[in-house]
Amino acid sequence: MPELPEVETTRRGLERLLVGQRIRTVVVRDRRLRQPVPRRLPQLVAGAIIRSLERRGKYLLVDCGTGTLIVHLGMSGRLWVVRDDAAPTPHDHIDLVLNNGTVVRLRDPRRFGLVLWRAGDALAHPLLRDIGPEPLSAAFDGSVLYAATRNRGAAIKHVLMDSHAVAGLGNIYANEALFRAGTSPRTAARRLSRERCSVLAAKIRETLELAIGAGGSSLRDYVASDGMAGNYQSQFLVYDRAGEPCTRCGTKIRGIRQGQRSTFYCPKCQKS
Ligand SMILES: [Zn+2]
Numbered sequence: 001m002p003e004l005p006e007v008e009t010t011r012r013g014l015e016r017l018l019v020g021q022r023i024r025t026v027v028v029r030d031r032r033l034r035q036p037v038p039r040r041l042p043q044l045v046a047g048a049i050i051r052s053l054e055r056r057g058k059y060l061l062v063d064c065g066t067g068t069l070i071v072h073l074g075m076s077g078r079l080w081v082v083r084d085d086a087a088p089t090p091h092d093h094i095d096l097v098l099n100n101g102t103v104v105r106l107r108d109p110r111r112f113g114l115v116l117w118r119a120g121d122a123l124a125h126p127l128l129r130d131i132g133p134e135p136l137s138a139a140f141d142g143s144v145l146y147a148a149t150r151n152r153g154a155a156i157k158h159v160l161m162d163s164h165a166v167a168g169l170g171n172i173y174a175n176e177a178l179f180r181a182g183t184s185p186r187t188a189a190r191r192l193s194r195e196r197c198s199v200l201a202a203k204i205r206e207t208l209e210l211a212i213g214a215g216g217s218s219l220r221d222y223v224a225s226d227g228m229a230g231n232y233q234s235q236f237l238v239y240d241r242a243g244e245p246c247t248r249c250g251t252k253i254r255g256i257r258q259g260q261r262s263t264f265y266c267p268k269c270q271k272s
Contacts, residue, residue, distance in 0.1 A: 002073040003170035005211035007058045010079055015053045023048050027095040034074060037115045044117055057131045057168035061122050068122035074112030080105045131167045135204050142198025149189035157185030157258050171261050172239050177204040179238045184270040185263045238264040
């Protein structure tokens with residue numbers, strides 16, 4: 001599943017190709033994504049000049065002036081940049097075709113992705129308006145995390161996975177950030193001190209920035225927008241390493257289930 005660093009890597013890769021370009025049309029081969037693609041989408045965007053490509057959580061926002069294309073990659077979506085004479089494969093559901101012949105193509109075998117249209121303020125869309133602070137923004141720090149965890153008796157790992165507390169962190173990076181912060185994923189969120197929240201917020205940012213710098217991870221279906229696989233996963237410190245030695249202390253990494261998600265941690269380095 002594409003996580004925040006992959007989406008941000010995709011955004012950065014596409015930004016320089018899209019911004020300032022005019023949209024020729026949108027080709028919709030299959031509307032049946034997580035929500036149906038709007039029937040009028042081609043009429044709504046044809047001729048628009050793309051003003052910006054932003055990200056909110058794991059949503060990409062293509063500002064077309066009169067409104068915004070909201071794109072989510074779901075479980076298995078990825079965006080490819082191809083020329084307009086490149087033949088589509090069976091899972092290539094949507095093409096954004098630019099006047100200059102460049103095509104941004106959504107391939108999504110499981111069809112949990114989204115391509116929606118929002119006239120007016122995109123951030124007020126029901127899918128976006130309740131998303132918590134962006135972990136890479138200046139608005140996210142220890143005091144924000146401290147405030148967000150005061151009434152939460154749930155495990156900190158669980159809270160970090162909640163997009164109301166922090167936008168789009170995702171399972172892999174929640175595991176990795178907790179290891180870097182030396183905090184057990186099982187600790188009750190409200191028990192974390194201000195100081196530990198500060199360390200954790202800083203480590204969340206550091207973990208994401210390292211992953212973005214490496215081009216995101218390349219788990220299963222994800223390939224960056226230029227078609228190159230990311231290479232962050234070779235650097236995972238705990239994720240998917242159950243039974244292997246901790247890189248810091250040699251203790252075997254433990255794998256457990258929390259909610260429906262896999263958690264990995266070092267029982268010695270990560271304190272409750
Ligand atoms: Zn350890």
